[in-house]
Amino acid sequence: MILTDIQLEAVRRFTSPIRVEGLGAGLNVLAAPNEAGKSTVLMALRAALTLRHGSKAQPVRDLLPYGGGSPHIGVGFTWNNQPCWLEKKFGNGKLARLDLGGERFDGDEAEEQLQALFELEKVSKGEAAGLWNALLVAQGESFAQPALQGAGRSSLQACLQQGLQGVTGTAEASAMLALVRRQLAQYQTAATGKTTGRLKQVQEESAQAQAQVAALAARREALREDIHALEQIRRTLAESENPERRRQEEEKLLLLRQKRDQLRALVDQEQLAQTKLHAAGQALQYAQAEQERRHTHRAEIARLEQALAEGQRARSELERLAREADQALVQAQARLAAATEQHQQARAVLARVVLHAALAQTRQSVARERTAFERAQAAHAKLEKAQASLQVMRVDGAFMRRLAKAVQALQQAQAHMHAQATRFVAQLEPDAAGTVWLNGQPCPITPQALTDVAELVVDGVGRFTISPPMQQHAALHKAHAAAQTAVDELLREVGCHSTDQAESQHEAYRQMEREVAQAAAECMALLSVSDVSSIGRALDSQRQTLHEQEALLAREQAALTPEGEGLSPQPDMDAANRQEQERLAAVEVARQCEQSASDLRRAAHTRLEQALVQATQQQQALQRCQRELDVWLTREPEPDLLVRVAQSGQQQQQAQEALERIAQTRQQEEPLAVVEQGILRREQGMEHAREQVKTLSMNLRERETRIRQAEGEGLDEQLASAQRHATRLQGEQAACERERAALALLESALLKAETTQTERYLAPLVQAMQPAFSALFRGVALEMDTQFALTGLTRQRSEEVKDLSDGTREQIAVLVRLGFAELLHKRGAPAILVLDDALSFSDSQRLETLFDVLSDAATRLQIILLTCHAEQFAPLRGRLLSLHPMEHFTPPR
């Protein structure tokens, strides 16, 4: 098969028609830059072969031009030396046409013929695939070995089978496998084996049907329960509403009520009898109490009378004792009066002695007062004298401060003059002493300040006049003279000649001051005053007080010594005291005697009074008892009381007997509580029955409604129908599962057999590919798997293809594809190889070798290389192809 023409219109980037020019047998190279449309050409070629013209699936949409339009592709080729033409248009104006020599096929027929010729198999609604997919190698696909499935695998198997004896039936096996898989796909997914399709649907429907059966069965059960309950309710209602039963119930109730009324009457009677019994008992108790009271009163009267008699005798004795106590008391009182008189006399003597002693003490005190006054008076005179002396002294502190100030001014004037003076220092030889004179004095050897003109005379030498500077001399002298004058005037004020005298007088002044202070302190101490000014007043006051005390003493003395008594001797204090104490003790004894007699008398009189009071009380009680008894007897004489007691006893006995009779009657009857409870129970029962009738009626209606509904739906029929449905689904499910198991087993068996078969002819396949591989990889041995993939190379050592470099793997993949194309060709099937942008990773040496391999293969089949590396593929020296725009798409005529 040789491709001779490819035309494209409205395919992706080619909105206008183009043609691939230059196609022919052997090697063809379409070298064009990127974006020139090489890949689009390959895509269009593939689409023309594998996509159905009516398809609208994604692969067709991928062909659509950027500017809109219907992709239109034409492929011219020779087959069996006959010119052929394949033309397809997708989308609007869809078209499929295949001219094979003189035969023309259109539409679906063209598609079928195409698939048969190129051994393609439908893989989806709009697409077919086969070994040809491995021969039209798009950009990027050249790196991987082709994955063969379905028709591709079958084609290859057919190729291999042809040349190998004993290998048959692979096509049938593949066809059967495809059929089995198609059938199995109705039950399980190809990839995971999960249930799907009809089996899954049946499983789900079966589960739903089972659930439906269960639900209906439950409803049937509920219906049965409803019917059963309905009957029960009806029976209960009939029983509840039975008039005979109701009449019987009411009769029973009436009887019970009558009995209750009788029992209640009996209870009333019993209560009445009890009341009577109680009243009779009370009356008897009252009467007996009356008897008891009278008896008690009579006993009390007797006792009181006896007590009164005994009290009379006791009282006489007590009166005698009281009289004796009165006499004893009078005697004791007389003795006490006498003792008291004597004691008072002793006390008068003692008082006088005491007065005398006190007067003596007063006298001594007045004398001490006088002495103190006199001392104070002397101290006061001393103070007044010192104060007078101080008064005449003039050199006081103030004067001394003024003097000091004037002296200080004088000293300052002298200091100023001294500062202006000429310093004179003489150092004399030891033997010069007494020969040098200053201002007439032996010349001092210490430094001298000369304020005035001085005269130095050195004996044997002459006379030297020393004149100090004269600028301020007069002013200084004047100031000094003024200061001296001031001092002198001050001294004159106080009549002193010098400051020393002034200071001496000042010292005398201060001494006098101290004396005044001392005399004042003494006065204040003697007169007990705190202030000097108060001394005079205090002295006067003390003088006054002393005079008064002396006058008082004179009066007391005069009073204590009446005329004529002054000579009587006074007892001493101790004797007077002793006598007074003795008399006082006698008085105390007499008083105790009197007290004792008084107590005895009081006790005697108290007892007598008590006896009188008791007698009075007893007399009153006796009278009261007698009076009450008389009243009671008047109100109810004794015989009447006896009659009352007897009657009450009789009544009590009668009431007791009546009560016992009633109790006996009640014992024979049912207890009232039981009867009342019975009535209540029956009434409640009847009420309950009425309520129950209501409830049951409602329940009845509810259940009837439900039953009617279930009846209307024909629940049994529904259940039977659902069970039938479920059974059928179960059967169908089982059948599906059997079918699935059988198909799965068949698939497995076929696949296994096919794989075994494939393994058998892998060796020839490898052998067929070996020359090309040996050219590229010296001394290589190939390993292939049953999926027709080259898995390993053995050169010096075994290498897995997946571990080889990208470039090497691409070279292997290209050679494998070339091998497939060669096999197809050898079998007489149409075959070419188209590689888009392949081998760009190969080194130059390998590329050279590959070119040789491809050139060799191109002698047998057409090879088309699409590349953007024109220079790289130049050594191939194949036909150079180009893309030429056309005015119109031009199918061959």
Add this chain to the structure above:
Amino acid sequence: MCMKIVHTSDWQIGRTFSFVDDEALGALQAERLNVIGRIGALARQEGAPHVLVAGDVYEHETPSERTLRQPMERMRQFADITWHLIPGNHDAHTPQGVWTRLLRDNAVPDNVRLHLSPAPVALDAGGQAWLLPAVLQRRHTLSDLTAYMNDAPTPEGALRIGVAHGSVVGFGNEDEAQHNPIAIDRAEQAGLAYLALGDWHGFRQINARTVYAGTPEVDRFGTGGAGGGECVVAAFDGPTSPPRLSTHRTGRFIWRKLENVVLTSGADIEALESRVRAIAPEQPETILAWLEVSGMLGVENLALYESLIERRLRSALTCLRLSGAPGLAAGVDDLDMLGAFGPVREAASALLAQVEAGGAEAVVAQEALQRLFLLWGDVRRAQP
């Protein structure tokens, strides 16, 4: 005096059949109603004014409203015939049962009499013929509900006809007879001219006066007794003379079960088809056949079986129910048709080995092998 009655039972309206498809089910159910018309026609034809239906008019205790009323409406069409219905074990006179519903909803035509209490009922105005119904008040009883007939008073010289639903003791399956028992000599004990029985789906005459009429339209493959699909016409010449009995076919469908059908050759397959068709050569659509098939067939014959029985015969009948299937008698010779070599033959050999090994897997392997042969045929036919 000459009187005729038609005796029937076990209509079981509303019955479903799990083994038939929906179309056949509809037809079968419709025919159970249609047969009422044929019974009415028979009564008219025979001059029988009364039809006794001895229980199980309905299949279910709670049929749908339509199912409940349909037979009543069919009977209403025969106003000149009086239809006497008693409850059976399927439609016992239970609370809220079908009979209560019919009476409550006033759905019973005037010419239909429901007998719901066990007491003699006059069949004619003159009181010369009396019907003594036995009434089932629940699905199963352990007492003989016909016992009361012994003492049930009827006028002297009157014709006494009993009608009951149950199992005659000492007849047939003893297990079934434990429920709803009926004394075998009840007719004699109670002085009945005839005891019309229901429950047995095929016609069965117990004695001269005791008869099961069977269902008028067959509803199962094993009916018991003779066939089914019939009604009995009983003619009474006097109150004591034994009835003259005749059976009349009323059923449309023919149910037939062929047991132990062994297929070993193509001839066997063709014979089987002929045998089934011969049940009703003119009306194969009235046939319901249940075939218990076994045997071993070669690959070709298996395909023939598929073609003749599973496809052609199944389409001809109302229902073809198959139990079992012929096995594949594939040997090494049969494998030769798959070619001397090749993966298909190898796969078949492997499956055959599994079949011959036996066990649970063998069944699946057998089916897989059958499919392999069938697919092989398809593949070969598809090849140019």
